[in-house]
Amino acid sequence: xxxxxxxxxxxxxxxxxxxxxxxxxxxxxxxxxxxxxxxxxxxxxxxxxxxxxxxxxxxxxxxxxxxxxxxxxxxxxxxxxxxxxxxxxxxxxxxxxxxxxxxxxxxxxxxxxxxxxxxxxxxxxxxxxxxxxxxxxxxxxxxxxxxxxxxxxxxxxxxxxxxxxxxxxxxxxxxxxxxxxxxxxxxxxxxxxxxxxxxxxxxxxxxxxxxxxxxxxxxxxxxxxxxxxxxxxxxxxxxxxxxxxxxxxxxxxxxxxxxxxxxxxxxxxxxxxxxxxxxxxxxxxxxxxx
Amino acid sequence: xxxxxxxxxxxxxxxxxxxxxxxxxxxxxxxxxxxxxxxxxxxxxxxxxxxxxxxxxxxxxxxxxxxxxxxxxxxxxxxxxxxxxxxxxxxxxxxxxxxxxxxxxxxxxxxxxxxxxxxxxxxxxxxxxxxxxxxxxxxxxxxxxxxxxxxxxxxxxxxxxxxxxxxxxxxxxxxxxxxxxxxxxxxxxxxxxxxxxxxxxxxxxxxxxxxxxxxxxxxxxxxxxxxxxxxxxxxxxxxxxxxxxxxxxxxxxxxxxxxxxxxxxxxxxxxxxxxxxxxxxxxxxxxxxxxxxxxxxxxxxxxxxxxxxxxxxxxxxxxxxxxxxxxxxxxxxxxxxxxxxxxxxxxxxxxxxxxxxxxxxxxxxxxxxxxxxxxxxxxxxxxxxxxxxxxxxxxxxxxxxxxxxxxxxxxxxxxxxxxxxxx
Amino acid sequence: xxxxxxxxxxxxxxxxxxxxxxxxxxxxxxxxxxxxxxxxxxxxxxxxxxxxxxxxxxxxxxxxxxxxxxxxxxxxxxxxxxxxxxxxxxxxxxxxxxxxxxxxxxxxxxxxxxxxxxxxxxxxxxxxxxxxxxxxxxxxxxxxxxxxxxxxxxxxxxxxxxxxxxxxxxxxxxxxxxxxxxxxxxxxxxxxxxxxxxxxxxxxxxxxxxxxxxxxxxxxxxxxxxxxxxxxxxxxxxxxxxxxxxxxxxx
Ligand SMILES: Nc1ncnc2c1ncn2[C@@H]1O[C@H](COP(=O)(O)OP(=O)(O)OP(=O)(O)O)[C@@H](O)[C@H]1O
Ligand SMILES: [Mg+2]
Numbered sequence: 001x002x003x004x005x006x007x008x009x010x011x012x013x014x015x016x017x018x019x020x021x022x023x024x025x026x027x028x029x030x031x032x033x034x035x036x037x038x039x040x041x042x043x044x045x046x047x048x049x050x051x052x053x054x055x056x057x058x059x060x061x062x063x064x065x066x067x068x069x070x071x072x073x074x075x076x077x078x079x080x081x082x083x084x085x086x087x088x089x090x091x092x093x094x095x096x097x098x099x100x101x102x103x104x105x106x107x108x109x110x111x112x113x114x115x116x117x118x119x120x121x122x123x124x125x126x127x128x129x130x131x132x133x134x135x136x137x138x139x140x141x142x143x144x145x146x147x148x149x150x151x152x153x154x155x156x157x158x159x160x161x162x163x164x165x166x167x168x169x170x171x172x173x174x175x176x177x178x179x180x181x182x183x184x185x186x187x188x189x190x191x192x193x194x195x196x197x198x199x200x201x202x203x204x205x206x207x208x209x210x211x212x213x214x215x216x217x218x219x220x221x222x223x224x225x226x227x228x229x230x231x232x233x234x235x236x237x238x239x240x241x242x243x244x245x246x247x248x249x250x251x252x253x254x255x256x257x258x259x260x261x262x263x264x265x266x267x268x269x270x271x272x273x274x275x276x277x278x279x280x281x282x283x284x285x286x287x288x289x290x
Numbered sequence: 291x292x293x294x295x296x297x298x299x300x301x302x303x304x305x306x307x308x309x310x311x312x313x314x315x316x317x318x319x320x321x322x323x324x325x326x327x328x329x330x331x332x333x334x335x336x337x338x339x340x341x342x343x344x345x346x347x348x349x350x351x352x353x354x355x356x357x358x359x360x361x362x363x364x365x366x367x368x369x370x371x372x373x374x375x376x377x378x379x380x381x382x383x384x385x386x387x388x389x390x391x392x393x394x395x396x397x398x399x400x401x402x403x404x405x406x407x408x409x410x411x412x413x414x415x416x417x418x419x420x421x422x423x424x425x426x427x428x429x430x431x432x433x434x435x436x437x438x439x440x441x442x443x444x445x446x447x448x449x450x451x452x453x454x455x456x457x458x459x460x461x462x463x464x465x466x467x468x469x470x471x472x473x474x475x476x477x478x479x480x481x482x483x484x485x486x487x488x489x490x491x492x493x494x495x496x497x498x499x500x501x502x503x504x505x506x507x508x509x510x511x512x513x514x515x516x517x518x519x520x521x522x523x524x525x526x527x528x529x530x531x532x533x534x535x536x537x538x539x540x541x542x543x544x545x546x547x548x549x550x551x552x553x554x555x556x557x558x559x560x561x562x563x564x565x566x567x568x569x570x571x572x573x574x575x576x577x578x579x580x581x582x583x584x585x586x587x588x589x590x591x592x593x594x595x596x597x598x599x600x601x602x603x604x605x606x607x608x609x610x611x612x613x614x615x616x617x618x619x620x621x622x623x624x625x626x627x628x629x630x631x632x633x634x635x636x637x638x639x640x641x642x643x644x645x646x647x648x649x650x651x652x653x654x655x656x657x658x659x660x661x662x663x664x665x666x667x668x669x670x671x672x673x674x675x676x677x678x679x680x681x682x683x684x685x686x687x688x689x690x691x692x693x694x695x696x697x698x699x700x701x702x703x704x705x706x707x708x709x710x711x712x713x
Numbered sequence: 714x715x716x717x718x719x720x721x722x723x724x725x726x727x728x729x730x731x732x733x734x735x736x737x738x739x740x741x742x743x744x745x746x747x748x749x750x751x752x753x754x755x756x757x758x759x760x761x762x763x764x765x766x767x768x769x770x771x772x773x774x775x776x777x778x779x780x781x782x783x784x785x786x787x788x789x790x791x792x793x794x795x796x797x798x799x800x801x802x803x804x805x806x807x808x809x810x811x812x813x814x815x816x817x818x819x820x821x822x823x824x825x826x827x828x829x830x831x832x833x834x835x836x837x838x839x840x841x842x843x844x845x846x847x848x849x850x851x852x853x854x855x856x857x858x859x860x861x862x863x864x865x866x867x868x869x870x871x872x873x874x875x876x877x878x879x880x881x882x883x884x885x886x887x888x889x890x891x892x893x894x895x896x897x898x899x900x901x902x903x904x905x906x907x908x909x910x911x912x913x914x915x916x917x918x919x920x921x922x923x924x925x926x927x928x929x930x931x932x933x934x935x936x937x938x939x940x941x942x943x944x945x946x947x948x949x950x951x952x953x954x955x956x957x958x959x960x961x962x963x964x
Binding site: 140141221263 | 521553577
């Protein structure tokens, strides 16, 4: 079946929006990886908590997820601070730090997902803003998706500029290159890594708020999105900003077009193949450093 | 120091040996002293329930349904067993398996060998049932499963296991009736299903039956776990332009599917979402747009079977909520067991099993029950399933879930075609 | 503080790596405004000593005093903010950042830190000029610079933290004779700007000309301390260098 030009255009827009959400999620994860040099496996669980926060605030007080994103960000920032102080910092400088962090944050993810499941069960939840889709020519796009994608891209760019232009951004980059050398120019690397883990977690919170208006809110999304985020950053290059951007959009496109042309059942395979091909050509990821 | 350590170690070992010896002697003495079993005083019905863990919510409701039956039957003085020449009361022996198959397996073993139950009821869910059914088979004790819909269990061909709930492959029967009862009859359908075992069985059976009935599949897709975004899938379904759209999905997926169908303005004449719209939350969230959407349930509180009204009233008064199939099926299992024991006139497993198979159209609150063998649309032979079991097609009308299929149990007209998205 | 007062004091510092004693009871003082040379054969413990002073390593024994106050075992960023800057034997720059940003980072968080980013950038640019870093290469990524450029950049970055004391680990290493002369000039200029400088070198021609006083390490122990001329003729020093020819100034 050959799709019409309109369908293709619709598909491209959908892929872009999906990709944008993935970009924000991956940027958050990479921000943490950048300074800590370890993968935060609980990132997906953080996104899930952000989504639940948005859901409950909408459900109980009618607060729009776009407004409550600030709250999600703050709540997750607190969890990020806790994660940094208790689950990362004690292991800094240890020989198997990366592996330890991976395992510890994996444990955290399972814990958070199960607590959520216990407290709020697997029951169907989600924010239905009930806004009609936006129609542009022949294509029809979900408004929450459109807003979510735009906010995600804007936030990603904003954070990128923050890293490039501000003092804290420079210090963070210095720490991400070398904790030791950063210390020798007067930077306290713990302050920087705390700041970045908090930022990354807050971004996860915002991602969750946006997603709550687009997808369903379930405890499961914690693990599903977590794995997606990790796939994206490995694909794009660990710790690389450009990598999160390219990887996020690439997975967005692979997912949308693969699902459309090959079928949904090949989605896991498609992820795996994309990763395999990219990594066999460039083991450090698309934009990763050698 | 090492000398001291050695002494401590020796003492330690000596104590342990002493404990083991005492325990062994005590155990033996207990066994010899145990009196001969007394004359039969009650009918022991055993079950392992998921009262904690992941299935705690439905597991608790399963116990509620059972409790209601046990109380009622004992108020009537119990069940008459010809072998003993009198009515025997029912005693329910149950344990919590914490939603865990391995625990449940041990519990069934215990129910049989230690509690010496006369008959078993199945646990919650296909997973635990699949794990525990072999125990019943091994000891040749009848197990009446009420909460497992997987075809794989009756497909094993056990002699002592009976399946009361409608198995997944039978869902297709009411789906066929649904399309057949529409006018004008649709010609094409699109089917989207989760690729996990249970939804897949439902979907494949339905597809086979629909095609056999002359409906054309224009889109068929199995989606794996972990799909969060359905827009590309739906875009393709829309391009196939089906009249009927049926998704065998989980509630969270139904939620996204519904929302994204609207986003891309995919408006077939009929929408059927297996799970999701049967949660009151769905109507709350989608409001008017949920109107006319179809879904399913294994049982419904407004069904016209004898005893349903009384059961619902009593249940509501006692537990403050509407009963669902989690409670209705265990209650119905009790109703059936009552008839089977009376018919067998004995608590002997072989005789009970024979009675299970001889009884026809036993009236229960889930409809008339008859056990027999059936070949499912995929050609698998299923043993001892309830041939009367129905999976009900429901339609949301004025914000309520109403029984639509089978038509003979329905009191409403079907809304068709679906009115479409509010603009 | 007056010139000639003790600025940094190393007191009985010992540092072990497993069985290896990298520093053995080392004591000496660095006076305010002085340009002190620290020399010794390969593996004699010079870099280790700098690492102990800057807080990278905690010594197994002894103390480090800055202006009379103990700084032993403080975190490196604290020591940096107290006014000790350093450069590496092989320049260690933030290679994914531009040359200018490398200096800005030092300016922001070092001893002279200020909130105003614009001012920091101006200061960084001035320092780059001070070390004679080519203007056209300011926006180049640090990872792409030549060795000489990297050394200059690292000096500028260290200076950006406003150190009172600069510890320079083999700033002349790997440079050609023309570059060495330029670097020697630069170090003099830094000292003349009022900083106390400790310079490590194990090739001695330049240090003999540059340093006012020299401390010699061998196998982790201080074996001599004095003016370049004294050092050049010291028996123990000659022995430590295994007959290497030692150049004294004006020879
Ligand atoms: N982190 C470390 N772990 C183990 N041994 C070390 C460590 N750092 C230095 N050493 C050892 O300590 C000794 C002194 O090393 P150091 O680098 O201080 O010497 P150096 O005087 O700077 O030599 P060079 O002139 O080659 O730079 C060497 O034997 C070295 O191998
Ligand atoms: Mg050295």
